[in-house]
Amino acid sequence: MTVTSSITKIVDARGLSCPLPIVKTALAIRELASGEVIEVLATDPGSTKDFIAWSKATGHELVESTVDGNVFRYILRKK
């Protein structure tokens, strides 16, 4: 099973300014069980470095970080 096919929850943070993409993700990931995967969509250009830092600080693994046009997509696995 690929990571993408096992996504449990999607957070659409497009159009939200820093730090709301991280705040919404931090709130949403609480509802997941350990090992479950969340997808986040964002347009905040600072979010790439923020998700790297947040993953490092919280221990939730940043599995993928990609960009398509002006939309950033992050896949995280709950610690």
Next chain:
Amino acid sequence: MSEPLAISLFSGTDDRLNAAAVLVAGAAALGRPVHVFLQYWVLDAFRSDRIGADHGLAPEAGADGLNAVHRLQRLGQAPWHETLRQAKELGGVEIQACSLSMDLLDITESDLDPLVDGVEGVTAFWLTASDGQVVFI
């Protein structure tokens, strides 16, 4: 990354409030306990009948700054109090009004928005801040 952070807010303009709300929410997302102390002019912005009002910008913003802020508002940027509400939802964020400033502005606790958890004096603030970092905005 769980060292506590204490923030004293003094200026009540929307740009400073927004910068402060961003700092608070970012710290809360990292799991840091945040203690916010509201001193002087910022308290007016936390009155329940004034929280959504226009509180102006710091003088350095100028006309270009005002246009930039209005542009972000039109794009749907969350107001500072909404960012603070989300930060409080994460937990670990406490907002206290400075009792001297309450006297100065003739405000009682019932005048304040529910975002504010209570009123305290400076000794209580320093006791909570302990040896952690303190930021003044």
